[in-house]
Amino acid sequence: MSAYDVEQGDEVHPGNPVTVDRYTGGARINHWITATCLVLLALSGLALFHPSLFFLTGLFGGGQTTRAIHPWLGVILFFSFGGLFIRFWRANLWKAEDGTWMARLRDVLGGHEERLPEVGKYNAGQKVVFWSMSILIIVLICSGILIWDQYFAEFSTVETKRFAVLIHALAAVTIICVWIVHVYAAIWVRGTIGAMTKGRVTGGWAWRHHRKWLRELVGKR
Amino acid sequence: MANFEYVLPPAPTTNVKVAFGEEDLVRRSASNISPPVKQLTPVSKLIDVSKCIGCKACQVACLEWNNMREEVGYNHGVYDNPLDLTPASFTVMRYTEWVNPESQNLEWLIRKDGCMHCADPGCLKACPAPGAIVQYSNGIVDFDHDKCIGCGYCIKGCPFNIPRISKVDNKAYKCTLCSDRVAVGQGPACAKSCPTHAIVFGTKDEMKKHAEARIKDLKSRGYTNAGLYDPPGVGGTHVMYVLQHADKPELYANLPKDPRISPIVELWKGMTKYAGLAAMGAFAVIGLLHHVVTGANRVSPEDEENARRLAGGRR
Numbered sequence: 369m370s371a372y373d374v375e376q377g378d379e380v381h382p383g384n385p386v387t388v389d390r391y392t393g394g395a396r397i398n399h400w401i402t403a404t405c406l407v408l409l410a411l412s413g414l415a416l417f418h419p420s421l422f423f424l425t426g427l428f429g430g431g432q433t434t435r436a437i438h439p440w441l442g443v444i445l446f447f448s449f450g451g452l453f454i455r456f457w458r459a460n461l462w463k464a465e466d467g468t469w470m471a472r473l474r475d476v477l478g479g480h481e482e483r484l485p486e487v488g489k490y491n492a493g494q495k496v497v498f499w500s501m502s503i504l505i506i507v508l509i510c511s512g513i514l515i516w517d518q519y520f521a522e523f524s525t526v527e528t529k530r531f532a533v534l535i536h537a538l539a540a541v542t543i544i545c546v547w548i549v550h551v552y553a554a555i556w557v558r559g560t561i562g563a564m565t566k567g568r569v570t571g572g573w574a575w576r577h578h579r580k581w582l583r584e585l586v587g588k589r
Numbered sequence: 590m591a592n593f594e595y596v597l598p599p600a601p602t603t604n605v606k607v608a609f610g611e612e613d614l615v616r617r618s619a620s621n622i623s624p625p626v627k628q629l630t631p632v633s634k635l636i637d638v639s640k641c642i643g644c645k646a647c648q649v650a651c652l653e654w655n656n657m658r659e660e661v662g663y664n665h666g667v668y669d670n671p672l673d674l675t676p677a678s679f680t681v682m683r684y685t686e687w688v689n690p691e692s693q694n695l696e697w698l699i700r701k702d703g704c705m706h707c708a709d710p711g712c713l714k715a716c717p718a719p720g721a722i723v724q725y726s727n728g729i730v731d732f733d734h735d736k737c738i739g740c741g742y743c744i745k746g747c748p749f750n751i752p753r754i755s756k757v758d759n760k761a762y763k764c765t766l767c768s769d770r771v772a773v774g775q776g777p778a779c780a781k782s783c784p785t786h787a788i789v790f791g792t793k794d795e796m797k798k799h800a801e802a803r804i805k806d807l808k809s810r811g812y813t814n815a816g817l818y819d820p821p822g823v824g825g826t827h828v829m830y831v832l833q834h835a836d837k838p839e840l841y842a843n844l845p846k847d848p849r850i851s852p853i854v855e856l857w858k859g860m861t862k863y864a865g866l867a868a869m870g871a872f873a874v875i876g877l878l879h880h881v882v883t884g885a886n887r888v889s890p891e892d893e894e895n896a897r898r899l900a901g902g903r904r
Binding site for chain 2: 527
């Protein structure tokens with residue numbers, strides 16, 4: 369079996385319990401820089417999205433600084449997420465079992481993992497989150513640059529900017545919803561947060577949620 | 590001589606208010622306010638293009654009154670100078686040379702461009718900063734620079750492409766209709782300076798009446814399509830034009846024929862705002878409910894045991 373799903377640093381450690389290295393230190397730092405940027409972007413963006421949330425500009429030192437800092441956070445996020453993309457894209461390629469997994473979303477949400485096909489390092493839900501984030505971030509950076517008037521005002525017409533600002537808002541709402549799914553899944557599926565903080569999961573977690581990946585890791589040893 | 594002796598309410602001598610205040614607001618950006626008890630009389634500036642001689646006294650008066658200075662620029666080979674509105678130049682004369690196909694006359698159409706003070710202002714609709722754009726009950730749309738965050742949304746909202754963001758202080762600027770002068774019973778600086786009375790100022794009703802007389806005069810001189818530009822798409826404006834060719838406003842440096850707030854802006858500031866908040870809220874609530882109903886997805890001891898059997902086999 370080709371090791372399509374195993375990323376650099378993934379390793380299984382026999383013991384009691386079995387532990388599995390899932391994310392390297394680099395990947396985790398990369399993830400948390402991206403996460404911090406995304407949260408700050410959401411807060412500063414929402415402040416300008418709806419009047420009832422304008423008070424959030426207070427977190428950034430007022431309206432002027434919120435307006436000034438938001439696009440720069442976007443630039444940092446773009447490159448930071450670019451790092452995650454390079455790390456994770458291969459393991460997020462769509463596989464045959466992902467369709468089956470998706471078709472049984474009811475069992476997924478019900479927590480009936482025994483009725484689902486064995487999946488690799490990422491399940492179909494995680495892959496959807498990954499690709500949605502990838503596409504939305506490209507949409508957001510492109511539309512964002514078009515409305516970054518401080519530096520790029522003269523490069524597009526007002527009509528183009530109107531479309532850009534609408535698309536930016538819609539994409540932002542969508543990415544926040546995707547983010548909610550991502551965060552909720554990490555909380556709901558216990559034992560996941562450790563992967564993002566310590567880089568490790570237990571063997572049982574890998575068995576339950578990513579059995580194909582675990583088998584591959586064991587087979588690799 | 591056409592009637593330009595318009596009547597303003599007499600300048601107050603007692604209880605002079607230095608400026609319009611919160612009590613005069615009918616609209617306030619990113620805020621809900623109740624309309625004021627005492628409404629001011631709607632005012633309007635009327636610009637009679639047929640009387641304009643393009644002297645730019647209005648541009649100078651505007652810079653002077655607002656204490657703005659333009660950088661010394663370049664002569665681009667045309668009369669328009671500066672070529673476009675700037676954060677300092679709230680008004681510019683736009684010169685169009687047009688050969689009338691009917692009369693073969695070369696007509697020099699000179700339009701004083703600047704904020705139209707829409708009754709339904711797109712800038713105010715788009716503005717995300719509470720109170721940065723306000724509309725007084727007399728119709729004047731004004732920017733409060735202390736509250737402006739420099740996002741440029743007003744530019745996207747404006748159907749006339751008027752506001753400009755300063756590169757110096759990152760705030761939006763446009764014509765105030767000299768709200769500070771109007772508050773104390775004066776007309777705008779441009780109107781005051783106009784040597785031909787092409788710019789006049791008064792109550793909106795008076796200005797419409799004044800325009801009627803001007804249009805009648807123009808029609809009697811062969812301008813059969815002369816008319817008033819007070820576009821209903823934006824609820825009418827508090828700066829109106831008398832045009833010789835009101836059927837073709839585009840002739841006048843692309844004055845829009847039927848200006849309205851762009852449907853894109855309406856969608857962005859309407860549906861998107863509410864549907865967006867609802868969607869985000871729904872996702873959060875569904876997550877919460879799901880957790881309450883299904884409980885946490887925990888790894889069982891059997892899962893750990895299975896993993897141990899799988900991984901431990903090769904210890």
